[in-house]
Amino acid sequence: MKSLTELNSTKVLLVLTSCLSLTMSFSLHAQEQSGYEENGWSMGMNIGKSSANIDSASIQSSLENNGFGVSSIEEDKRNEGYKIYVGYQFGPYLALEGGYFDLGDFKFLANTLPETNFRGKTELKGWNLDLVGILPVTERFSAFARVGVTQNESETRFGSNGLIATGAYNSDDNYTKHKFGVGLQYDLSAAFTIRLEAERYRMDDLVGNIGDLDLYSLGLVYRFGHSTPTYQASAAPEPARYAVAVTEPVMAKEPEVLVLEDVHFNFDTAELNENTKVILRQHVQTLKSNPQARVRIAGYTSASGTAEYNQALSERRAQAIKAFLILEGVEASRFKTVGYGQTNPAEYEANPAILRSDAAKANMRGLFEIIVE
Incomplete structure (x- = not known):
């Protein structure tokens, strides 16, 4: 017969396995729909x-039952602890982490x-396997919660006169x-993340009763293969923030390209808003003033x-825009249109899961090039 403790731990392991299977399926489906790619290995260490x-x-x-009078019991129940771990992230919302912990004596x-x-x-020391759920709050800041199983190794010693x-x-x-915990994390860069965590480990105490052991820690995580990317400059020069009027064609061996102010769209739409229409009407006057100029309109997304x-x-x-x-x-006949999708962004998006970040808004744009020959 298994003990109650073993049965409870087995139930936790079964629940963890079921949750892992379901959340992996959900995360992979969400990633397929969103195009978000943050899969990859990581390693980290927490101290606290x-x-x-x-x-x-x-x-x-127990002492009183053996004939001893107890005047007081002094407890030393605080110490330093640490954990080291490796993990794999399945998209923006789910990760699996496992490692070694030493919670002191x-x-x-x-x-x-x-x-x-x-x-x-x-x-108390041992090994753990955790399922971690992640909730992005901003581009770099996230909250997370974890639940896991532990294989505890404890050494208990008594002494007297x-x-x-x-x-x-x-x-x-x-x-x-089993164990569980919550925390906050901040991406220092594409490769490094700092964490603040609170965790509760279940343990057998000095006299064999089930007790709790809490670890409050600060950690650093390194993600493999996620160094900050360097983007190639856009094929067009950085758009100016004002309209440039072309008074007459410029004769040169190579066509001269002048850039008008870009316009922006709302998330997941190609509809022109009122602010965009105001800017486009200014471009109309520039184009009518230069009837020989050809125009290329480039569309982009986040x-x-x-x-x-x-x-x-x-x-x-x-x-x-052309219409x-x-x-x-x-x-x-003066227009040529081209779509660049999410390539050549105006700004780097550290976390594409944040749909309406400043960087994402900057990339939802249309760019104008007036080609003068």
Whole structure:
């Protein structure tokens, strides 16, 4: 027959396995829909303070049942702890992490009559496997929660002045428990993340009762293969923020390219808003003043979504601008449209899962080039 502790730990393991299977399927489906790619391996280390619960009432009761009067019990239940781990992230919302932890040692000293100098110490370390759910808040800042199973290795030792035979109570135990925790993390760069965590580990205390051990820690995570990318400059020069009027064609060996102010779209749409129309009407006057100039309209998108979807959306944005300019009286034969999708962004999007970040808004744009020959 399994003990109640073993049955509870087995249930936690089964639930963790089921949750992992379901959330992996959900995360991969969400990634397929959004085009977000943050899969990859990572490693990290946390260091902090640990705090344990010692069942002083059971210790006192045991001593009193053996004829000792207990005046006080001194507890040393705080220590330093650390953990080292590796992980794999399945998209923006889910990760699996496993590693080694050492939560330090915890002691007590019982003051009794007759005087026994009765003392005890237990050390806790072991291995863990955690399922981590991640909630992006901003481009760089996220909250997360974890639940996992642990394989605990504890060493418990007792001592006295000889009035109590302690050798029979010393133990080296290996047992399965569970843990859970919450935390916050901030991406220092594409490769490094800093974490602040609070975790609760289940353990067997000095007298074998189930207790809690808390770890409050600060950590650093390194993600492999996620160095900050360097983007190639756009084929067109950086767009100016004002309209440039071309007074007459410029004769040169190579065509001269002048750039008008770019216009922006709302998320996941090719519809022109009122602010965009105001800017486009200013461009109409520039184009009518230069009837020989040819115009290229380039559409772009943010990084959220699949590459195929973004390519089509960027082409629709370029076509929407062209249609508006034609309605305003510019000849259709003067235009050429092209879509660049999510390539050549105006700004780097650190976290494409944040759909309406400043960087994403900057990339939802249409760019104008007036080609003068």
